[in-house]
Amino acid sequence: ETGVTQSPTHLIKTRGQQVTLRCSSQSGHNTVSWYQQALGQGPQFIFQYYREEENGRGNFPPRFSGLQFPNYSSELNVNALELDDSALYLCASSFTGEETQYFGPGTRLLVL
Amino acid sequence: GQQVMQIPQYQHVQEGEDFTTYCNSSTTLSNIQWYKQRPGGHPVFLIQLVKSGEVKKQKRLTFQFGEAKKNSSLHITATQTTDVGTYFCAGRSSWGKLQFGAGTQVVVTP
Numbered sequence: 377e378t379g380v381t382q383s384p385t386h387l388i389k390t391r392g393q394q395v396t397l398r399c400s401s402q403s404g405h406n407t408v409s410w411y412q413q414a415l416g417q418g419p420q421f422i423f424q425y426y427r428e429e430e431n432g433r434g435n436f437p438p439r440f441s442g443l444q445f446p447n448y449s450s451e452l453n454v455n456a457l458e459l460d461d462s463a464l465y466l467c468a469s470s471f472t473g474e475e476t477q478y479f480g481p482g483t484r485l486l487v488l
Numbered sequence: 489g490q491q492v493m494q495i496p497q498y499q500h501v502q503e504g505e506d507f508t509t510y511c512n513s514s515t516t517l518s519n520i521q522w523y524k525q526r527p528g529g530h531p532v533f534l535i536q537l538v539k540s541g542e543v544k545k546q547k548r549l550t551f552q553f554g555e556a557k558k559n560s561s562l563h564i565t566a567t568q569t570t571d572v573g574t575y576f577c578a579g580r581s582s583w584g585k586l587q588f589g590a591g592t593q594v595v596v597t598p
Contacts, residue, residue, distance in 0.1 A: 409586075418492075418576050418588035419531065432585060466530060475519065475580065479530040 380469050380480035388486045389457050397452045397483045399467030407431070408450040409477060410442060411466040419466055425450055426472065462487045492579045494589035501567045502597050509592040511560040511577035519580050520553055520560045525591070526573040534575075569596050 381400045389395050401408050407426045411419035421434035425444035439455040448469070454461060464484050468477035491514040501507050511520065519538045523531035535544055537553035537560060544551045550563040560577055574591040581587065 411588075416590075418494075418578075418590045420588070421586060434585065475586075476521070476533045476536065477523075477531075477578075477586065478533065479523075482530050 380467060380478050382465075382467050382480040382483050384483060385481065386484045386486075388488065390488050391457055391459060393457050393487075394453065394455045395457060395485060397454075397465050397467075397485075399450045399452070399469075399480055401448045401450070401467075401469030402478050405469035405471050405478070406448050407470045407472055408444055408448065409468045409470070410450070410452045411468065412436070412461075413464040413466055413482070415463070422452070457487045459487050461485065492577060492587045492589040494577060494592050496592060497590065499592055499594045500597065501571075501594065503567055503569060505567055506563065506565045507567065507594075508561055508563045509575055509594075511562075511579070511589055513558045513579045513587075515581055516557050517579040518557075518582050520557075521578045521580070521586070522551060522560075522562055523576045523578060523588075524573050525576065529573075531576060564594075567594075567596050569598060572596050 380402050383398045409424040410422040413419045422436050423433040424431045428444045441453045444450045464482045466482045467480045493512050495510050521536045522534040525531045535551050541555045542553040548565045552561045574593045576588050576591045578586050578588045
């Protein structure tokens with residue numbers, strides 16, 4: 377059984393740039409959720425994808441967008457980066473009907 | 489909107505001692521999950537509680553879901569250095585969104 381993987385592990389960007397983060401879900405899982413975790417805080421729900429469609433969204437602006445592909449992998453795109461976007465971005469996969477979130481190792485984004 | 493709060497924010501424990509961390513929601517939850525995140529790591533699922541008043545045990549860890557399904561607790565007995573990390577509760581509301589608390593950071597002194 378393959379676990380959740382994310383790439384890249386670390387990333388440095390400047391304000392105003394755009395970034396794409398990638399996630400491969402655990403085998404057998406068809407739902408992917410993205411979270412933002414600021415330092416010293418709990419993960420904050422960004423959105424969830426199921427069957428290639430957005431299936432729930434947290435309080436994040438439209439410049440946070442995503443995709444899910446037929447193989448259930450997913451991307452998180454953030455446009456017009458701001459300093460406050462610096463955080464650990466976590467992807468979590470789960471199987472429909474099961475609510476346990478299996479987290480990937482995360483991508484640590486630093487915006488300068 | 490739904491808010492999930494955890495207390496304490498920090499917990500310093502002497503090895504061998506017991507402690508409890510608490511989780512409170514502003515709304516009734518359909519279920520609650522607990523996760524552990526080691527320093528530099530990612531959250532790892534520990535347990536899910538669904539029923540009102542439910543109690544579950546995992547070795548030295550005891551999890552409880554309140555009768556009103558608005559609060560939960562995690563009690564660790566005989567703390568070990570391997571218990572170091574941040575413990576998060578995450579409550580799921582009736583509309584399905586999972587809301588994480590800010591976590592309790594546990595430091596264990598040998």
